Amino acid sequence: MPSAPPAAVGTDAVAQTVDHLFRREAGRLVATLTRHFGVAHLHLAEDVVQDALVRAMQIWPYTGVPEHPSAWLLQTAKNRALDHLRRARLWRDRQATLVPLVEDGLHGALAVPPPRFEDEIRDSQLCMMFVCCHPGLAPEAQVALTLKTLGGFGEPEIAAAFLCTEAAIAKRLVRARQYLREHRVGFELPAAAQLAPRVAVVRQVLYLLFNEGYKASQGDALLRADLCADAIRLAGLLAAHPAGRQPATLALLALMHFNTARLPARVDDTGSLLLLAEQDRTRWDRREIEHGLDCLAPSAEGAEVSRYHLEAGIAACHCLAPSYAATDWRRILELYDQLVALDRSPVAALNRAVAVARVHGPRAGLRALDETAGTAALEQYHLRHAVAGQLWLDAGEPVRAAGCFRQALELAALPAEREFLARRLAEADGP
Amino acid sequence: MTQTSAAPTYLFVFRHPEDMPELTPEQMQQSYQKWADWIQSMRAQGQYLAGEPLEENPARLLRGARGAQNTDGPFAEAKEVIGGFMRITARDFAHAVEIARACPGLGTYTSVEVRQAKPLPGV
Numbered sequence: 001m002p003s004a005p006p007a008a009v010g011t012d013a014v015a016q017t018v019d020h021l022f023r024r025e026a027g028r029l030v031a032t033l034t035r036h037f038g039v040a041h042l043h044l045a046e047d048v049v050q051d052a053l054v055r056a057m058q059i060w061p062y063t064g065v066p067e068h069p070s071a072w073l074l075q076t077a078k079n080r081a082l083d084h085l086r087r088a089r090l091w092r093d094r095q096a097t098l099v100p101l102v103e104d105g106l107h108g109a110l111a112v113p114p115p116r117f118e119d120e121i122r123d124s125q126l127c128m129m130f131v132c133c134h135p136g137l138a139p140e141a142q143v144a145l146t147l148k149t150l151g152g153f154g155e156p157e158i159a160a161a162f163l164c165t166e167a168a169i170a171k172r173l174v175r176a177r178q179y180l181r182e183h184r185v186g187f188e189l190p191a192a193a194q195l196a197p198r199v200a201v202v203r204q205v206l207y208l209l210f211n212e213g214y215k216a217s218q219g220d221a222l223l224r225a226d227l228c229a230d231a232i233r234l235a236g237l238l239a240a241h242p243a244g245r246q247p248a249t250l251a252l253l254a255l256m257h258f259n260t261a262r263l264p265a266r267v268d269d270t271g272s273l274l275l276l277a278e279q280d281r282t283r284w285d286r287r288e289i290e291h292g293l294d295c296l297a298p299s300a301e302g303a304e305v306s307r308y309h310l311e312a313g314i315a316a317c318h319c320l321a322p323s324y325a326a327t328d329w330r331r332i333l334e335l336y337d338q339l340v341a342l343d344r345s346p347v348a349a350l351n352r353a354v355a356v357a358r359v360h361g362p363r364a365g366l367r368a369l370d371e372t373a374g375t376a377a378l379e380q381y382h383l384r385h386a387v388a389g390q391l392w393l394d395a396g397e398p399v400r401a402a403g404c405f406r407q408a409l410e411l412a413a414l415p416a417e418r419e420f421l422a423r424r425l426a427e428a429d430g431p
Numbered sequence: 432m433t434q435t436s437a438a439p440t441y442l443f444v445f446r447h448p449e450d451m452p453e454l455t456p457e458q459m460q461q462s463y464q465k466w467a468d469w470i471q472s473m474r475a476q477g478q479y480l481a482g483e484p485l486e487e488n489p490a491r492l493l494r495g496a497r498g499a500q501n502t503d504g505p506f507a508e509a510k511e512v513i514g515g516f517m518r519i520t521a522r523d524f525a526h527a528v529e530i531a532r533a534c535p536g537l538g539t540y541t542s543v544e545v546r547q548a549k550p551l552p553g554v
Contacts, residue, residue, distance in 0.1 A: 022460035058484040061466035154455025
């Protein structure tokens with residue numbers, strides 16, 4: 001492997017390292033090493049990658065980031081892996097089996113000719129996705145494993161994203177790796193007969209991951225934006241491969257792009273949540289909307305209408321509307337009518353009620369709310385009361401509106417949401 | 432550029448505790464960026480001469496005739512390990528210390544020892 005060229009000395013502008021370079025490279029490298037070590041040794045792959053990144057952190061300040069970080073890291077990983085095996089107490093008793101595995105595996109990884117190097121990394125990441133999203137793992141384990149191995153997130157970061165303890169995340173990951181070992185899960189694309197359902201699971205995990213990042217203002221805003229970006233990146237990887245490129249995958253990608261487009265406008269400069277009606281649409285990211293539209297067209301091929309198609313269609317309606325008033329609510333209602341048939345969740349019904357109100361007036365919306373199946377579950381959901389409050393306000397009933405906003409305030413936990421509800425309540429209580 | 436007598440150079444010796452908490456890739460990137468910015472700023476001002484991070488192992492301490500007594504690192508009596516060093520030029524020792532103060536590791540676990548090297552004979 002060629003040695004790294006030194007950084008241009010004396011240049012005034014130090015090129016800002018590409019955002020999340022370390023995290024991205026971690027994901028690529030774990031996938032590559034797992035291909036060669038085997039899924040049973042996933043933890044070894046993660047340890048070796050951690051080691052290689054530590055070296056990069058220590059050496060690159062002096063040398064500059066190499067032209068091909070992946071190649072540098074892989075070479076470092078090879079040099080360090082054996083050393084790591086000899087010294088790490090955890091692996092000492094299995095050295096006899098692991099050392100030749102590492103030697104042959106990494107020798108093989110480094111012997112790949114350059115044009116195939118990138119292709120192999122992409123393929124490895126795709127296989128890794130199927131490993132992480134193995135149907136035998138619980139959804140929260142699938143998401144955690146995806147974030148750790150493909151996303152290069154550390155356990156503290158995953159814990160922060162899910163608002164649970166590091167210990168809980170660590171345990172979740174240990175159990176997931178154990179499951180993969182015990183069930184001898186292989187590093188490969190699923191067989192043709194199982195491909196469709198397996199891809200559906202991957203989509204579901206990426207959807208969960210995206211929504212985790214998209215939830216309004218919980219925890220570290222930057223971290224949440226990273227989750228959305230990673231979900232898009234991985235969905236793009238899936239869509240780029242024949243095994244994953246179904247209309248539903250493209251619909252999911254479209255949905256993610258449309259929602260991402262609106263992220264910059266969702267909070268105002270003081271960090272308060274803004275309703276769709278209040279958002280400054282000039283702050284919506286037009287490039288993301290374009291990306292969404294690019295995915296939407298091919299997603300319409302074929303007969304399947306997945307929930308992602310419907311949600312993408314709804315998101316597209318919003319993104320394409322020049323203003324809240326000019327939104328095609330009839331079209332949105334049509335799509336919600338289909339969505340509630342597919343997805344019996346109270347949340348879908350709640351959103352549909354809003355669409356009903358826009359098309360048929362606030363009292364119709366309130367009736368739709370009352371008719372919602374699973375109303376009992378919704379009673380504990382602060383947004384249900386917030387929506388009802390807004391509809392009562394629209395219907396000219398401020399006293400009933402205030403009652404709903406008070407109920408919502410009792411249930412809302414996040415500061416940004418409580419602040420938003422307090423403003424609404426003040427509006428309802430009037431001057 | 433020739434000098435009739437070379438200005439003194441200074442050495443930074445970086446130490447950190449043997450057991451440091453594990454960083455996430457994101458945290459490592461931030462750390463890398465801060466160190467890179469610091470070194471780049473020294474280069475831009477013509478202060479940076481040389482530097483290297485050091486391997487934690489192998490490490491061996493020799494004592495006695497022909498190094499008869501020797502211990503392998505990490506060394507029990509040292510609570511810290513030497514992580515690396517840098518050689519810089521500065522106006523004077525106070526200036527060298529001022530430059531060292533900007534070391535990004537100081538905010539976390541790194542200590543910086545600043546020493547003055549004897550000036551080399553004039554060229």
